[in-house]
Amino acid sequence: MDGTVDKAAVVTGGASGIGFALARAFLAEGMNVAIGDIEAAALDDAVARLRQYAGDAEVIGVRTDVTRAEDVTGLCDAAEAAFGRLDVVCANAGVETGGRVLDVADEAWRWVMDVNYFGTLNTVRAALPLLERSGDGHLVITGSLAGFASGTPFMTPYCATKMAVHGLAECLEIELRTSGSDVHVHLLAPGPVRSRMIDAERNAPAGVPINEDAARRAAMEEFRARQSAEGLPAEHVAGLVLDAIREQRFFVLPHPDRAVAAMRRRLEWMETGRTPASRVPGT
Numbered sequence: 001m002d003g004t005v006d007k008a009a010v011v012t013g014g015a016s017g018i019g020f021a022l023a024r025a026f027l028a029e030g031m032n033v034a035i036g037d038i039e040a041a042a043l044d045d046a047v048a049r050l051r052q053y054a055g056d057a058e059v060i061g062v063r064t065d066v067t068r069a070e071d072v073t074g075l076c077d078a079a080e081a082a083f084g085r086l087d088v089v090c091a092n093a094g095v096e097t098g099g100r101v102l103d104v105a106d107e108a109w110r111w112v113m114d115v116n117y118f119g120t121l122n123t124v125r126a127a128l129p130l131l132e133r134s135g136d137g138h139l140v141i142t143g144s145l146a147g148f149a150s151g152t153p154f155m156t157p158y159c160a161t162k163m164a165v166h167g168l169a170e171c172l173e174i175e176l177r178t179s180g181s182d183v184h185v186h187l188l189a190p191g192p193v194r195s196r197m198i199d200a201e202r203n204a205p206a207g208v209p210i211n212e213d214a215a216r217r218a219a220m221e222e223f224r225a226r227q228s229a230e231g232l233p234a235e236h237v238a239g240l241v242l243d244a245i246r247e248q249r250f251f252v253l254p255h256p257d258r259a260v261a262a263m264r265r266r267l268e269w270m271e272t273g274r275t276p277a278s279r280v281p282g283t
């Protein structure tokens with residue numbers, strides 16, 4: 001991006017964690033910001049907090065469920081109407097659920113796929129035509145280290161959806177380069193980051209059963225321990241996204257060593273045929 005005066009960004013899942021930090025980072029660059037989130041109270045609170053950092057920039061919040069294409073279109077259209085243009089759109093909202101594959105209810109599989117994959121796809125579809133108009137548009141897609149590795153057992157729905165998200169981001173970037181588009185895709189694939197992701201099931205719709213068995217609890221304890229021991233501040237991750245936008249880099253890897261190690265582990269699996277050991281103790 002050349003200068004950010006009058007530029008504008010949209011962030012889904014902007015009321016918490018990485019999304020909130022992204023919104024704050026764009027404001028610090030002087031950009032106007034629209035955040036969308038499914039949690040109405042958290043959204044209002046986030047907008048009020050972001051306005052404290054906004055200076056001359058503007059902040060709007062639009063209640064958005066990314067699983068509903070019309071909600072995401074409404075968010076992007078509201079941002080373009082308010083700010084006159086869109087330069088960066090972050091498809092960031094995500095959730096996690098899990099358990100042993102056969103123990104995860106059909107409704108839970110569909111919920112996590114709906115939010116993580118179809119929510120991202122809905123955001124891509126709504127944002128691309130508007131970003132094409134800016135002449136230098138950036139689409140930031142939040143994947144995960146779990147999209148490179150086979151991740152942690154008992155988090156299969158999350159890992160599977162993030163692998164799908166990576167596939168979407170990689171193919172889309174190549175398609176845009178092949179077709180001479182001015183829009184660039186950036187795939188943010190963090191390992192542990194301090195956020196409310198550990199409580200993602202707070203946003204599960206009524207009727208989505210939450211798996212509470214021992215294997216699942218062990219996986220979540222491991223995730224919680226990694227988040228508090230090794231979790232990066234979300235603000236640091238947001239700074240890396242800004243750098244990647246400036247440098248037009250596709251991969252944004254807050255934990256580069258772990259990303260490469262995960263891919264090596266997978267390649268080794270392919271080459272040797274030996275299944276890697278579980279990272280969850282006792283499983």
Ligand SMILES: NC(=O)c1ccc[n+]([C@@H]2O[C@H](COP(=O)([O-])OP(=O)(O)OC[C@H]3O[C@@H](n4cnc5c(N)ncnc54)[C@H](O)[C@@H]3O)[C@@H](O)[C@H]2O)c1
Pocket residue numbers: 012013014015016017018019036037038039042064065066067092093094095115119142143144145189190191192193194195196197198199200203227
């Ligand atoms: N925190 C980590 O360790 C970590 C690691 C890798 C990837 N990620 C990814 O980062 C992204 C952001 O998560 P986070 O860690 O900041 O967690 P978070 O729970 O703090 O923030 C996620 C936000 O998404 C919102 N959301 C949930 N469902 C939604 C829906 N249907 N529509 C709109 N908004 C919805 C939540 O209300 C919340 O504000 C996710 O895609 C997550 O998978 C997180």
